Amino acid sequence: MRLLKEFVRDPVGIGTVLPSSRYLAREMTSEIGLERAETVVEIGPGSGVFTSQILKMITSKAKFFVVELNPRIHEHLSEKYPNVKIYNESAENLPELIKKEKMNSVDVVVSSLPWVSFPPELQDKLMDAIYKTMTKGGRFSTYGYIHGKIMPRGHSIKKLLKSKFHTVDTSEIVWQNLPPAFVYKCKK
Numbered sequence: 001m002r003l004l005k006e007f008v009r010d011p012v013g014i015g016t017v018l019p020s021s022r023y024l025a026r027e028m029t030s031e032i033g034l035e036r037a038e039t040v041v042e043i044g045p046g047s048g049v050f051t052s053q054i055l056k057m058i059t060s061k062a063k064f065f066v067v068e069l070n071p072r073i074h075e076h077l078s079e080k081y082p083n084v085k086i087y088n089e090s091a092e093n094l095p096e097l098i099k100k101e102k103m104n105s106v107d108v109v110v111s112s113l114p115w116v117s118f119p120p121e122l123q124d125k126l127m128d129a130i131y132k133t134m135t136k137g138g139r140f141s142t143y144g145y146i147h148g149k150i151m152p153r154g155h156s157i158k159k160l161l162k163s164k165f166h167t168v169d170t171s172e173i174v175w176q177n178l179p180p181a182f183v184y185k186c187k188k
Contacts (some may be wrong), residue, residue, distance in 0.1 A: 019047035020112070023176040024143065026060045027183045028110060029053045037107035040064045041098070043091045043130070044112040048077050051084065054110060060140040065101055067091050094129045105135040111142040116153040122154075124159055131164050131188065138166065140186040161186055 001180045013113040020028075028050055034057040037179075045066050058064055068074040076090040087097055091113065098106060109130055115123060130140065131154065148154035161168045165186035174181050 008050045020049045020143075020181070021174070021177040022049065023051075023188060024174045024181050024183070025049045025053040027171050027174050028141050028143060029057055031077060032108055032110075032141050033186055034058050034108055037062055039098075039103045039106045039135075040104050040108045041133075042110045042112075043094070043169070044068065044087075044114075045077060046073065046112050047113065048080055050110055050112060051081060053078070053082070055081075063103055065097070067094065067097065091126050092129050094133050098133050105138065106133045107135050107138050109134060109138070109140045111140065113142065115142065115157040116144060116148045116151055118153070120156055127160055127164060133186045136188060138188045140188070141183055142186075143183045144183045145181050146173055148156070149181065149182070158184070162186075 034054060037058060038061070039055060040058055040062055041064070041135075042051055042054060045068055051066060056066065065083075065087065066077065067087050067089055068077060069090050071088055074086060077084075079087050085101070089097060091111075098104075111130070118126070122135070134140065144154055144157065148171065158168070161184055165188055167187045169185045171183040171185065174183070
């Protein structure tokens with residue numbers, strides 16, 4: 001219900017009315033090196049489904065923080081995950097945030113940002129900030145909904161990912177999510 005309320009307030013910034021499924025969470029976090037990562041960042045956590053999955057997979061020594069722009073979602077997640085540092089910031093500020101966390105770079109970034117809702121200029125700014133903070137060989141995962149594959153901005157985000165990352169793999173469609181989704185897994 002929380003996501004629905006926030007979607008009504010800000011459909012571009014939220015991008016969905018339903019939380020992601022555990023099946024999508026598993027796909028988003030599999031085969032991206034979370035078990036070995038020393039530094040991990042999650043961007044746009046929404047309801048926290050991916051946050052829970054990340055916390056199950058990272059080691060106790062891994063440095064992990066979350067970035068959430070929406071103040072109401074930030075407040076909810078801060079209560080839900082009191083032991084996780086959650087910044088109420090834009091992902092554009094990621095380079096400053098990793099310095100604040102005394103990280104040199106990030107091994108894994110998991111993003112739930114609604115890329116197709118953003119204009120190309122914002123997509124570029126956000127992707128630049130993310131890419132700049134990543135370790136060479138670092139992994140990035142993000143997802144899109146099946147209907148986004150036919151939208152022009154859906155094509156532009158895939159093109160942007162391919163222009164930045166050494167490899168960009170696309171998962172099979174996760175049908176056990178509403179709406180069905182797919183995951184981009186990228187390596188710097």
